Amino acid sequence: xxxxxxxLIAATGDVLTSNGYQQADVPAGWPSQSRLYEDDYGIVxxxxxxxxxxxxxxxxxxxxxxxxxxxxxxxxxxxxxxEGYLLLFTTASVxxxxxxxxxxxxxxxxxxxxxxxxxxxFETIEDVHTSLLPLLPLQVGAPSSxxxxxLSRLPGLLAADGLDSEVTEAAVNAFLRNESMMExxxxxxxxx
Amino acid sequence: MxxxxxxxxxxxxxxxxxSIDLDADAVIVSGANGRGKTSMFDAILWALTxxxxxxxxxxxxxxxxxxxxGEARVELNLDDAGASVRVIRRFDGEAHLSLETSNETxxxxxxxxxxxxxxxxxxxxxxxxxxALSRSLTRAMYLQQDVVREFVEADDEQQRFSVVSELVGVGxxxxxxxxxxxxxxxxxxxxxxxxxxxxxxxNQIMALEERLRRxxxxxxxxxxxxxxxxxxxxxxxxxxxIGDIRxxxxxxxxxxxxxxxxxxxxxxxxxxxxxxxxxxLITEVPEAIAAEPLRAQxxxxxxxxxxxxxxxxxxxxxxxxxxxRQAEVRDQAESLRALAQLALRHLGERCPVCDQTYDQEAxxxxxxxxxxxxxxxxxxxxxxxxxxxxVQLEAAQRQLAAEEAALRAxxxxxxxxxxxxxxxxxxxxxAGLAASTSLPADVEEALTSRQEADARLRNLRGLGEQYSLxxxxxxxxxxxxEVDNQLRTLREDLAGRELEHDARVVTGELANTLLAxxxxxxxxxxxEELDRIGPLLQRIYASxxxxxxxxxxxFLTSISRGHGRVWTTVVDEAAQKxxxxxxxxxxxxxxxxxxxxxxxxxxxxxxxxxxxxxxxDDPLQSLDTVNLLGLADLIRRVRASRQVLVSTHxxxxxxxxxxxxxxxxxxxxxxxxxxxxxxxxxxIVEQYDVPLDATPLKLVAAG
Numbered sequence: 001x002x003x004x005x006x007x008l009i010a011a012t013g014d015v016l017t018s019n020g021y022q023q024a025d026v027p028a029g030w031p032s033q034s035r036l037y038e039d040d041y042g043i044v045x046x047x048x049x050x051x052x053x054x055x056x057x058x059x060x061x062x063x064x065x066x067x068x069x070x071x072x073x074x075x076x077x078x079x080x081x082x083e084g085y086l087l088l089f090t091t092a093s094v095x096x097x098x099x100x101x102x103x104x105x106x107x108x109x110x111x112x113x114x115x116x117x118x119x120x121x122f123e124t125i126e127d128v129h130t131s132l133l134p135l136l137p138l139q140v141g142a143p144s145s146x147x148x149x150x151l152s153r154l155p156g157l158l159a160a161d162g163l164d165s166e167v168t169e170a171a172v173n174a175f176l177r178n179e180s181m182m183e184x185x186x187x188x189x190x191x192x
Numbered sequence: 193m194x195x196x197x198x199x200x201x202x203x204x205x206x207x208x209x210x211s212i213d214l215d216a217d218a219v220i221v222s223g224a225n226g227r228g229k230t231s232m233f234d235a236i237l238w239a240l241t242x243x244x245x246x247x248x249x250x251x252x253x254x255x256x257x258x259x260x261x262g263e264a265r266v267e268l269n270l271d272d273a274g275a276s277v278r279v280i281r282r283f284d285g286e287a288h289l290s291l292e293t294s295n296e297t298x299x300x301x302x303x304x305x306x307x308x309x310x311x312x313x314x315x316x317x318x319x320x321x322x323x324a325l326s327r328s329l330t331r332a333m334y335l336q337q338d339v340v341r342e343f344v345e346a347d348d349e350q351q352r353f354s355v356v357s358e359l360v361g362v363g364x365x366x367x368x369x370x371x372x373x374x375x376x377x378x379x380x381x382x383x384x385x386x387x388x389x390x391x392x393x394x395n396q397i398m399a400l401e402e403r404l405r406r407x408x409x410x411x412x413x414x415x416x417x418x419x420x421x422x423x424x425x426x427x428x429x430x431x432x433x434i435g436d437i438r439x440x441x442x443x444x445x446x447x448x449x450x451x452x453x454x455x456x457x458x459x460x461x462x463x464x465x466x467x468x469x470x471x472x473l474i475t476e477v478p479e480a481i482a483a484e485p486l487r488a489q490x491x492x493x494x495x496x497x498x499x500x501x502x503x504x505x506x507x508x509x510x511x512x513x514x515x516x517r518q519a520e521v522r523d524q525a526e527s528l529r530a531l532a533q534l535a536l537r538h539l540g541e542r543c544p545v546c547d548q549t550y551d552q553e554a555x556x557x558x559x560x561x562x563x564x565x566x567x568x569x570x571x572x573x574x575x576x577x578x579x580x581x582x583v584q585l586e587a588a589q590r591q592l593a594a595e596e597a598a599l600r601a602x603x604x605x606x607x608x609x610x611x612x613x614x615x616x617x618x619x620x621x622x623a624g625l626a627a628s629t630s631l632p633a634d635v636e637e638a639l640t641s642r643q644e645a646d647a648r649l650r651n652l653r654g655l656g657e658q659y660s661l662x663x664x665x666x667x668x669x670x671x672x673x674e675v676d677n678q679l680r681t682l683r684e685d686l687a688g689r690e691l692e693h694d695a696r697v698v699t700g701e702l703a704n705t706l707l708a709x710x711x712x713x714x715x716x717x718x719x720e721e722l723d724r725i726g727p728l729l730q731r732i733y734a735s736x737x738x739x740x741x742x743x744x745x746x747f748l749t750s751i752s753r754g755h756g757r758v759w760t761t762v763v764d765e766a767a768q769k770x771x772x773x774x775x776x777x778x779x780x781x782x783x784x785x786x787x788x789x790x791x792x793x794x795x796x797x798x799x800x801x802x803x804x805x806x807x808x809d810d811p812l813q814s815l816d817t818v819n820l821l822g823l824a825d826l827i828r829r830v831r832a833s834r835q836v837l838v839s840t841h842x843x844x845x846x847x848x849x850x851x852x853x854x855x856x857x858x859x860x861x862x863x864x865x866x867x868x869x870x871x872x873x874x875x876i877v878e879q880y881d882v883p884l885d886a887t888p889l890k891l892v893a894a895g
Binding site for chain 2: 022023024025036038039040041043069073074078079080082083100102103106107109113120130133134135136137138139140150151153154157158161163167168171172175180181182185186189190
């Protein structure tokens, strides 16, 4: 199910505001399918187009809007003045012979960095998050146990393979106590 | 744990002492190439590990050529959750290390061990802890300038897997596995030795079993001592010479049998003698002819022969004398005839002797008569006495010959008789009998007695052999009992030791099962960890957007023969293309992004890394602008969970990083270390803080 423009705008806002961005008012004159966001480091302007054709022909207008805004609202030495991001999204597909233009636009860093995404990039709502990754904090994920922690995981891990956890525990404990693992296994075997 | 400061002298590009403040969330190190940036990063690594593998040189290479003291010294101060840790490493031809904490100061090997415990305790499990520490830091903490792409390009799949294994702490599991393998090998060797030691025991049991089989089965009746005693007495009665046969306490059959045999041999000999005597006695007794009368007759006849011989000789001599006379007459007549012939031939008128005349005719007649005179010359007939004497002699001689033949026959008969008697006497003596007239009867009596004895002796010997066999059977029975006992003991011993051996074998098999599980577990843990790290890598990579098509990256793992392999693959999801060798489709710049992404994902995923630092020495070379911007943003986000040290030779990029990494809240600190120039004394370093952006929200605040 393809996302609508409204859904795309909503999903983008949700992702950004959930990751430290705050929405700012869109200046007068900006298209209705545009939004403005800001975090401590940068300013992000979202422009959503109905078609790829419109995106291709109007992106520079959008860039002009953001550049104007930055020049009006921030001083040139302000580091943030150099931290503008232009999101150029469309829920429409790009003809195969024009996909290179999408790439060219992505690699065009004149004045602003541009993140371009089309219908090919938005199959699910999660894809919106993926498209915004360059702007989002890193989700490192849950740490895993390591070292001795891993050793304590072994009995359970090997039990899944059918190995008696007492056997693994006997070996691990002997290893941790710097004792002979074979003697420990032998004692366990004889005690049974 | 974070870096606070570093003070270095005599280390590579730093000849004089230089202190650099690193106590910031982000440290941006800038300066043209050759100004000392990398030396500073290397100094951090050297202080922590004691080596800079990248340099491939000996330890002396880290000493600055312009070091005033000729030594290299690095003092690294760290913050460990509010507590200070100071690492001081020196090299003056020899390596020196000290580690100071709030509690203690340790030096040398103890300091190295303490440092490993502090920085990467997992390294203790490795066979070479220092190397493991160095590998872990260079793969996950310090991205070195000239080996940025080593993980994705140079390392093969197994090395990559090994690096990840080490980073996620599987080293402990691997070390446990390695120790268990070593221990299991030793255990198996010892178990095999026990089995080898059992072989002689098994052979001994087999030999005893074979011996038992050959000893047969069944019970032998008790020895008939009374019968044996009676047998011995009977043997003695029959003359067997038996000594003290009971001295040993064991019924001694053999000596009795030997004595019986000797007795029987003697008896046999006596029987043989008697039989020969009996055979002699039944032969015809030669008749003896009296020789003496014949001898007298012979003497008389010899006298007669001598007389007759003498008579014959006389007669013969008489005849011989007549014959000689007749011969003389014949000789004379011959001579006269010869003379007459001569005279006749030479007969003249006158006598040649007396010269007288004579009657020639008469003379001639007479001469012719002389020449032809036969009657006077005839031989007289033999004398009859010689013949008579000869006949008499012949008769006497015939008589003598006959008498002599008779005498010889008589003498021969006498010899034969004497010989017969002599033989009889000898045989009688041999048989112990007297040569009396009752000898034949005596012989028969003795022979009967001897033959009866022989029969009894044979019977006794037969009995004795039975006793001997019984004794042998009893002895074998005893041996069987003894072998049985030995076998029982040995079998019990063997069973016990085999039980122990089998238990050890089971333990070995248990260890094998555990090892198989551990091998699988290690690789599974790594695979799980890579699965866990994968999304982070993807997020990092995607945020930089290095490639228009290959926008996804994954860790691809494979386990083969217990060895794990990992590839960093790039994926074009739209076209469903997966490339295991990114260098095939990525440019050098894009590969750098992938390498930095991989490095950062490993660093950030290893939460247990005690040193929460990301150090990257000029990683942003040859990047497209869009990637550069993306990477700078990424580094800013990394700063949220790691202290970041990043260097660049590009001043504009340094400015970009200063901007991107600027502090936006009180407590945040971003430090710039600028290497302005380099002299023989070392770099000229400028250090300053990036100013705090006190009101970062411009639009929202204004709105």
